[in-house]
Amino acid sequence: MIIKYTLQRLLMLIPVSLSISVVIFLVVHLLPGDPIDNLMRVGSSPEDRLAMTVKYGLDRTLVEQYLLWIRSILSGDFGEAIVLRRPVSALIWQNLPYSLTLGALAFAFSSIVGMIAGTVSAVAKNPVVEQVVKAFILLGSTVPSFWLALLMILLFSVTLGWFPVSGAKTWTALVLPVLTIGFGGIALVARVTRVALVEIARQDFVTLLHAKGLSRSTILFRHLLPHAFLPVVTILALRIGWILGGAVTVEFVFGRPGLGSLLIRALGQRDYPVVQGCLLMLALAVMLGTLIGDVAQAALDPRVREATT
Template identity: 70%
Template sequence: MFTFIIKRLLLLIPVFLAVSLIIFMIVHLVPGDPLEHLMQVGSSPEQQAALSAKYGLAKPILVQYLIWLQNTLSGNFGDAIILRRPVADLIAQNMPYSLALGGLALAFSTLVGIGAGALAAIFKNSWLDRSVMLIILLGSTVPSFWLGLLMILLFAVQLGWFPVSGARSASALVLPALTIGLGGVALVARVTRAAMIDISRKDFVLMLHAKGVSRANIQLRHVLRHALLPVLTILSLRIGWILGGAVTVEFVFARPGLGSLLITSLNQRDYPVVQGCLLMLAIAVMLGTLLGDVLQAALDPRVRERAT
């Protein structure tokens, strides 16, 4: 198992380098100049050149990337051009809000998704199964930003149950967490249902039926337990995607977090902050993938054997 983890960690190195290069190049290809927000009206070309040299924007783009990569590997993400603060401090200040939102959304999508998928599988081809799958289909097709606006209109403006925006209380987490989590519910429920239906056809399940074990006991104690392997893999992959999906939701609900910081920095063309935020989101996806591989290998020895 230790060898498997080491191999997976080594595979992340070229992935990280490729992702960092793509992020750097895409950010620098975005039209606009971040120095426009710093230069005063009527600034001379000499002043513009001095500012460009100060932030390293006058060097060739490949040289800029190598300098940024070297600093990033040492934990230095550079300084924000507009806010004039270390990017690492801005990320550390906003990361807890994104983690709290993502963690609550992941917990919601896990519990509700597994429960809905199990019900649909146990009552396969019934009206309950069709109803659950219809709701799941609707939940997976509705854009998160549009769903967030609907929730604000209904639960915050009309009913007044939750705050419209901000992060001043725990109740302000409910609507954005539901907005992000509903998309995950659809995915987890579909995977749970498909896995349970597949496991139900196995020989050991038929043997349990022949021994007279109750259907509920078989489905909940045996089929669901074996079906959790692909569900755990999907959930580990969702860790990174939930943080990425929080970008638009945080902006819709005017919450602090990596999403709001990223969108604000994009509007200001603040390259160091955008690069730092995108890199953190990419690392979250990579770590989620690594966690999924490790969990799958820990639960299924065949995965470890294929990797050796």
């Protein structure tokens, strides 16, 4: 049953992927600017410009360029960077490990701390603790990541000198980016965990468990948390793509290599193949996270599987 559901979800990703590729291609090509401007030397003739335009296929119509790009993508070729003059796939695979490392650590940090904060907020009888956690959740949900990154640099790098401002040579260079990306995730996971626990705690079976004399810790860990885990798993799966997307600005602010820094540099140079490749990878990450969340939700809740049959 779960295999059939997974196959259905995979098939649904095909039209979604094609639609996203069209949007990415149009958005990139309709932006003002021309990548050829970054290649031409001062005093270059119109003939030189035309030759460069023909070389990279920019003289073709948008439909022809899109079809050629999709055909190359399906064969595993992301094209050649116009400005850097290197295969786009090589640039992506060179920078992807840095983004994956940063994303994995930020995901683990935000998930663990967020679930703990949400659980404490839901079960704590101390109103001060509950208000502190609520304030933390609100703050994490509203503070922009790039602004938080600048504050982190100012406090922990410039003022205190604890961590490097930029780079990726040592593990200490990961601390501030992980904290920056994970901060917003903590708020989201904590809020979902708290709401789920509060709603489940109001169910009749929980009252029955209290009447049977079970301890609060037994009810929490053996009954409440497993039931509350369903919406948390869904939001955690979505966080997989969101973290890689959120790392775009954070990597650039901290001067780290990665897809984010590569994408922003390519945007400034209007390097269409690189921008398209990076955006497509980020979109695939979001779709993969959504797929994992849907499959995990279906595995935990049979009602989800039955609704699709």
